[in-house]
Structures are given as C-alpha cells and as structure tokens.
Amino acid sequence: MRKLTYYIACSLDGFIGDPKGDATSMYKFIDAEYLAFMNAEYPETVPTQARAQLGIDAPNKRFDTVIQGLNSYRLALDEGVTSPYAHLRQYVATRSLTQSPSPDVELIAEDLVGRVRALKAEDGDKDIWLCGGSQIAGELVDEIDELIIKSYPQLYGTGMPMFGGAGFEPRDFVLDGVRTFGNGVAVRTYTRKR
Numbered sequence: 001m002r003k004l005t006y007y008i009a010c011s012l013d014g015f016i017g018d019p020k021g022d023a024t025s026m027y028k029f030i031d032a033e034y035l036a037f038m039n040a041e042y043p044e045t046v047p048t049q050a051r052a053q054l055g056i057d058a059p060n061k062r063f064d065t066v067i068q069g070l071n072s073y074r075l076a077l078d079e080g081v082t083s084p085y086a087h088l089r090q091y092v093a094t095r096s097l098t099q100s101p102s103p104d105v106e107l108i109a110e111d112l113v114g115r116v117r118a119l120k121a122e123d124g125d126k127d128i129w130l131c132g133g134s135q136i137a138g139e140l141v142d143e144i145d146e147l148i149i150k151s152y153p154q155l156y157g158t159g160m161p162m163f164g165g166a167g168f169e170p171r172d173f174v175l176d177g178v179r180t181f182g183n184g185v186a187v188r189t190y191t192r193k194r
C-alpha cells in the first residue's frame with residue numbers, strides 16, 4: 001500500500017500561510033544548510049523550473065505522484081507554468097476547471113477520496129505527496145498516512161490552517177523522527193496510528 005504523505009511548511013502555530021495561504025514570510029529561513037537537506041531528501045518536491053535553476057537532476061526519492069487542490073495549482077498557472085512537477089504524476093482536484101491545461105496534469109472532479117484510495121492501492125515503491133492546500137488536506141485528512149511538517153520559527157496568530165474544514169476528532173500519530181536546523185526550522189515526521 002502506498003502512503004499518502006502531507007509534506008507541508010507551517011508556522012509554529014500550525015498555519016500553512018497567511019489567511020489567503022501566502023507563506024512567503026517563511027522564505028527568509030531558507031539557508032544553504034536547509035536547502036541542501038530539502039534538495040537531497042525531497043528533490044521531487046522542488047518544482048521543475050526551480051530544479052533547473054538549482055541544478056537538481058536527482059531521481060525521485062520518496063514520491064512519484066503529487067496531488068494538489070486547484071488553488072495551490074493556480075499559483076503555478078499564474079506564473080504561466082502548467083506542469084509544475086513534470087517529474088511526477090500530477091493530479092489536481094477541481095470541479096470548476098473542466099479541461100486540463102497540460103497533458104501532464106489529470107484533473108479529479110469526483111470522488112476525490114475514492115481516487116486517492118485507488119492510487120494508494122497501486123503497486124509501487126514510492127508514495128503520494130499531498131502538496132496542499134488547506135481545503136484538499138481537510139477533505140483527505142483521514143486518508144493521510146504520514147505527515148512531514150516543516151515548522152518554521154514564526155508565530156502567525158491566525159492564517160490558513162493545515163486542515164481546512166476538518167471536523168474535530170483526535171487522530172493519533174507516532175513520531176518517527178525530528179531534524180532540526182541552524183535556521184530554527186524543525187522537520188517532524190509522523191506515521192498515522194491506525
């Protein structure tokens with residue numbers, strides 16, 4: 001069974017961005033040590049265009065598939081990029097977009113949970129990266145098998161939650177590991193306890 005992994009950047013108080021989802025305030029913490037870690041451990045989470053600029057030519061390490069909601073995908077579209085993760089199988093959840101802007105990107109309009117369960121049931125040695133954002137993560141919260149939370153040393157006070165619209169329910173996870181960096185970022189990995 002392939003895992004669905006929510007790999008996400010967060011403030012200390014668990015927000016993935018400002019109330020509109022903008023997380024650019026976290027960018028100032030990206031220094032050489034931290035960038036080297038992310039590029040080495042999760043090279044496939046670096047967008048295709050940035051990989052070219054950073055000289056990353058590594059094979060996919062953890063993930064072979066990415067799922068995002070339309071609002072997250074729209075950030076790439078607004079930059080004129082229709083296939084932001086060309087090195088991965090790409091799925092975008094949307095009911096309003098009826099035609100995919102790229103042959104690389106498959107749209108999911110119906111039965112999001114069922115489609116994710118089918119992807120998880122496929123054979124393969126790599127997992128599925130849930131990129132975000134908040135709304136799609138809230139809808140897929142019970143399908144998440146692993147969390148990789150990059151906690152940046154900033155308090156937001158308010159903002160876009162990790163899981164928009166998810167109802168209250170304590171869901172247990174086991175801590176697998178923590179990596180800390182000189183920039184104050186802590187990357188915690190948790191497995192869902194079922």
Ligand SMILES: NC(=O)c1ccc[n+]([C@@H]2O[C@H](COP(=O)([O-])OP(=O)(O)OC[C@H]3O[C@@H](n4cnc5c(N)ncnc54)[C@H](OP(=O)(O)O)[C@@H]3O)[C@@H](O)[C@H]2O)c1
Nearest residue numbers: 009016021069070071072093094095096132133134135136
């Ligand atoms: N901090 C981080 O690491 C990180 C990572 C990723 C994203 N983000 C931020 O997250 C923000 C976007 O988050 P968001 O919560 O606004 O939006 P989102 O989850 O990215 O996308 C929401 C859209 O996905 C579609 N959708 C949701 N559930 C669906 C379902 N069951 N079936 C079909 N389509 C479905 C809908 O599109 P339609 O309206 O077309 O139906 C919905 O409007 C961005 O600003 C981005 O910067 C942050």
